[in-house]
Amino acid sequence: MSDRFEARRKKLLRLLRDEGLPAMLVTAEKNVSYLTGFTGDSSYLLLGRDLAVVISDSRYTTQLKEECPTLDAVIRKTDVSLPQAAARVLRKAKLSQLAFEGQNVTFELHQKLADNLAQVELVPLNGRIESDLRAIKDADEINELRLAVQFAARGFEFLKATLTHGMTEREISHDLEHAMRRFGAEGVSFTPIIAVGDRAALPHYHPGDLKVEESPILLTDWGAQTRSGYRSDLTRVLVTGRPTAKLEKVYNVVLEAQQRAIAAIGPGVVCRDVDKAARETIHNAGYGKRFGHGLGHGIGLDIHEQPRLAPVSETILQPGMVVTVEPGIYLPGWGGVRIEDDVLVTRDGHEVLSNSVPNEFEQAFVDLGN
């Protein structure tokens, strides 16, 4: 069980060696969890050659023994702050240099560390665990993401099966979360976007009190989180009333753009070229100005991870990366269509993890009853 965490720590040690740094203080909660398997909070990992210590407090003594038995743990007392405890461990380790996460450590914490560690040169290493390690999923993480997609897929079947006249966006959102939890999910990956009609034109809408029958368009952007914290992210548009020809046209442009982008995904491909495949399709259909966001993003322990599929992204896709592909066309005052799937980069191409969720226009119809 702990092997995968050890493998991740070895990768980080190699990265530190390449940077000429002897050790790193990992402070970001999800990075500590990723590197150790520990699921608590308020704890740091100090990692160096012959050095792997979790600095925590007495709430977590038992949990640390269970979750990371091979790591040393320093349990601070109530009257010693976390930065003070970290400084003590660091002084004992007699390091001359220490890498830290500049994208996570606050100005205040940096000052406290610097005040307590006069002999140590603190070197920022910003976002490297995210870009160099977490962006490429190992076998366990890919299994977790498959599970997160399964929960989401079953949640969407539930939503379609239970959708009726009179339900508000908020009720639909809450029922969806409750159902996915009953299926085994820890919860949602993020507050679902459940948007009726013209609200579907707002890419970051928060579900409100609109009723589902107020428009034939219902956009659902949702995901599930597994107990280990991995997150899926999908979008579908349902047709809940008589559709217009315009809706069918827009839907099919978005679907074609998405399918072209997915087809472009494979190892060695530059991210911006995947974005381009979708963007050109939408541009050629005359909706170029109506797709204002990037094409997609990595998913994992966070809902937005590396790499980004965007017009400026130079990142090269590698096997093990998992990205969303989610083009959209948004027409203010009318509504919007976005279609989103989760795609794994494989050794010889890609695999759509969410391909069990129907995506054709003809499959989008739902009868609301009376």
Added chain:
Amino acid sequence: MSDRFEARRKKLLRLLRDEGLPAMLVTAEKNVSYLTGFTGDSSYLLLGRDLAVVISDSRYTTQLKEECPTLDAVIRKTDVSLPQAAARVLRKAKLSQLAFEGQNVTFELHQKLADNLAQVELVPLNGRIESDLRAIKDADEINELRLAVQFAARGFEFLKATLTHGMTEREISHDLEHAMRRFGAEGVSFTPIIAVGDRAALPHYHPGDLKVEESPILLTDWGAQTRSGYRSDLTRVLVTGRPTAKLEKVYNVVLEAQQRAIAAIGPGVVCRDVDKAARETIHNAGYGKRFGHGLGHGIGLDIHEQPRLAPVSETILQPGMVVTVEPGIYLPGWGGVRIEDDVLVTRDGHEVLSNSVPNEFEQAFVDLGN
């Protein structure tokens, strides 16, 4: 509607004047929201004399006009980062000094701001909005907290009314959240602690797969969040089987400790003296070593706010502060009892906001059925 936000900004301007600082860049999301009424994310507030600007992006153009019509908004373009946009606004404002939130600004962000603002002295002002402003609730916030307590109280009635043989901690937790949402809550204030038997000895337990009938002790630590983001925080122990004399004894020691602490609350009282009132009662009953955490904490937009009720806290209570009072006795391998209420400091004493939730041992019994 916007008056209360203006009143809060005026308070912050007075604080800045007292510190001899001309302006502040507010970056912490909840502090921006507290000072402006804006409910989106990824936005900063720049506040100074004759200066009140929200720096945001195009997702929020409409929302900013609706939520804070009296404030200036700078909408950055997609190719300009938030720190870059902030730096542009700051250069235009021609400030010589600028306060920032050192407890929130990361080392990386601080460097970016410093690189872009060579002429400006950046002065950390750490946690002052939290300690000097948010710790004392205004009338609107007190109403929101009353509502958050109401949702929680009704949720607990639901929990008691629906608790049956075979339910797991996790199911109880999920059903409680779903019910509170149906009553109008935005969601829970935090993942509820639903702990059966010896798990009740772990103050930060996460609900698992234990079934409610496995012990007569069920500890529930839960709260609700209003749509504006205010959070309640309560704890009760239910007796779901034949109780031992020990359980009754421990329960009543905790209740007496809690009631003594609540009786001590009033304006001008030092926080540590409230903690002491509870701690002495537990110590005198012979359980002094079994109460390992502080007595309570402020609640508001965050679940843990200022002030802290703890043995070392020198803070003086003021009217408008709202704190939890939550002593506990934890016996490893046996279980634990904690009783928690939310208490408002008034001009002439205090008011228990959650006094509608029964707290007597005789009221704690629940029949699980068969």
